[in-house]
Amino acid sequence: MSGRREELDLRGLLCPLPVIRVQDRVAGLAPGDEVIAVCSDPGALNDIPAWCKINGHFVLWKGERGGDYVVHLRVGAA
Amino acid sequence: MSEPRKAVALISGGLDSMLAARIVQEQGVHVEGINFFTGFCVEGHTHAIRKRDRGRPKRNNALWVAEQLGIKLHIVDVVEPYKDVVLNPRHGYGANLNPCLDCKIFMVSKALEWMRDHGFDFIVTGEVVGQRPMSQRRDTMPVVARESGAEDLLLRPLCAKNLPPTRPEREGWVDRDRLYAISGRSRKVQQELARRFGITDYAQPAGGCCFLTDANYSAKLRDLWAHRPGRRYELDDLMLLKVGRHLRPRPHFKLIVSREEGETRFLEGYRKRFAHVRTVSHPGPLTLIEGEGLSEEDLALAARITARYSQGRGAPGVEVEAALPGQAPRRFTVTPLSPEAIPRAWYL
Ligand code: SF4
Numbered sequence: 195m196s197g198r199r200e201e202l203d204l205r206g207l208l209c210p211l212p213v214i215r216v217q218d219r220v221a222g223l224a225p226g227d228e229v230i231a232v233c234s235d236p237g238a239l240n241d242i243p244a245w246c247k248i249n250g251h252f253v254l255w256k257g258e259r260g261g262d263y264v265v266h267l268r269v270g271a272a
Numbered sequence: 273m274s275e276p277r278k279a280v281a282l283i284s285g286g287l288d289s290m291l292a293a294r295i296v297q298e299q300g301v302h303v304e305g306i307n308f309f310t311g312f313c314v315e316g317h318t319h320a321i322r323k324r325d326r327g328r329p330k331r332n333n334a335l336w337v338a339e340q341l342g343i344k345l346h347i348v349d350v351v352e353p354y355k356d357v358v359l360n361p362r363h364g365y366g367a368n369l370n371p372c373l374d375c376k377i378f379m380v381s382k383a384l385e386w387m388r389d390h391g392f393d394f395i396v397t398g399e400v401v402g403q404r405p406m407s408q409r410r411d412t413m414p415v416v417a418r419e420s421g422a423e424d425l426l427l428r429p430l431c432a433k434n435l436p437p438t439r440p441e442r443e444g445w446v447d448r449d450r451l452y453a454i455s456g457r458s459r460k461v462q463q464e465l466a467r468r469f470g471i472t473d474y475a476q477p478a479g480g481c482c483f484l485t486d487a488n489y490s491a492k493l494r495d496l497w498a499h500r501p502g503r504r505y506e507l508d509d510l511m512l513l514k515v516g517r518h519l520r521p522r523p524h525f526k527l528i529v530s531r532e533e534g535e536t537r538f539l540e541g542y543r544k545r546f547a548h549v550r551t552v553s554h555p556g557p558l559t560l561i562e563g564e565g566l567s568e569e570d571l572a573l574a575a576r577i578t579a580r581y582s583q584g585r586g587a588p589g590v591e592v593e594a595a596l597p598g599q600a601p602r603r604f605t606v607t608p609l610s611p612e613a614i615p616r617a618w619y620l
Contacts (some may be wrong), residue, residue, distance in 0.1 A: 208511065209332055210307075210313075210347055211309070211349075213332070217347060241331070244331070244335040244336065244339055245345070245347075247339060248335070248342075248344055249344050249345070
């Protein structure tokens with residue numbers, strides 16, 4: 195069974211708000227679920243992966259997409 | 273074997289809180305970090321906005337510290353409850369609009385809440401006796417412990433030996449002998465400790481951890497309160513205070529004029545909610561007009577000021593596009609105001 199995949203529109207938010215929104219969303223998801231965070235603050239490309247690393251989640255892809263900064267992550271075990 | 277004790281450490285992103293967490297970690301305690309987003313944090317924002325700052329390495333220091341320590345970090349959005357701290361500090365303000373003592377009490381009380389909700393045992397902060405004029409004095413340290421409700425579950429590893437033993441010390445969760453007795457403003461012991469722990473790269477916030485210690489920022493916040501019915505603010509107000517030139521040509525309106533491309537792009541996001549002006553015939557800034565009851569005359573003045581900051585500042589006429597909130601933009605031509613015609617008092 196594949197997990198849920200959700201896209202979060204975090205455009206217009208500045209660091210660290212994108213991280214906070216991702217963190218709060220991930221808290222309600224299960225291991226294996228995925229989140230695609232779409233941001234306008236380029237800092238999100240550093241901060242969300244750093245947050246993932248220390249909290250045990252996995253970055254599947256990060257980069258620019260149509261002028262936005264996107265981080266695609268998979269929720270790790272709690 | 274018994275489970276290790278668990279501590280939640282306030283992580284600001286600076287050296288002191290990093291060392292404090294590390295000292296406790298070294299004693300076999302399970303440590304997780306907590307960081308509070310108040311809206312006034314110095315982190316990232318202006319770097320994210322200003323194009324010329326984008327080349328610099330940009331990182332969130334609290335996340336970076338957690339990464340170095342190998343601990344989890346929980347970032348908590350406290351924008352709403354923090355308003356009461358800024359607007360009504362029981363212990364007053366510091367040199368600017370920084371309510372440091374109330375702020376510390378608030379943060380420790382939030383950490384206490386978190387500690388209880390998550391089954392942790394005590395709280396760790398990087399406070400040092402005598403380091404800051406307001407919140408870290410010998411007589412205010414007990415105030416933070418008492419008024420936050422944390423009492424003797426609040427451990428300050430950097431200066432614990434200058435203070436009465438806390439419960440984690442009395443119960444042997446940590447060894448008091450391996451804590452420190454740092455006091456005063458000298459950073460020497462911290463630097464030595466950093467070396468010992470192999471920490472070479474750390475942020476050194478000069479005045480404090482937030483914009484409220486900044487005289488300029490505080491002046492703009494005071495101006496905002498003075499010209500609104502009642503002292504209040506929203507997160508967007510705080511963001512906008514960090515961006516652009518701020519001028520108040522008349523009591524009932526103020527202008528936020530972008531200084532470069534990055535700021536223009538940022539202000540674009542607010543354009544629909546504000547009256548605004550941008551130059552059309554020449555490259556120039558975007559200006560947001562914040563105020564009520566704007567007249568045609570006000571709009572014309574805002575347009576002339578905007579033109580003064582455009583590349584058409586020397587031209588006899590600059591075409592602008594201006595709009596009141598929710599209205600279709602109109603185009604007209606204005607004479608740029610000369611720099612001398614803008615009184616110093618207008619600048620915030
Ligand atoms: S500088 Fe700002 S964040 Fe730091 S204690 Fe003072 S008010 Fe709080």
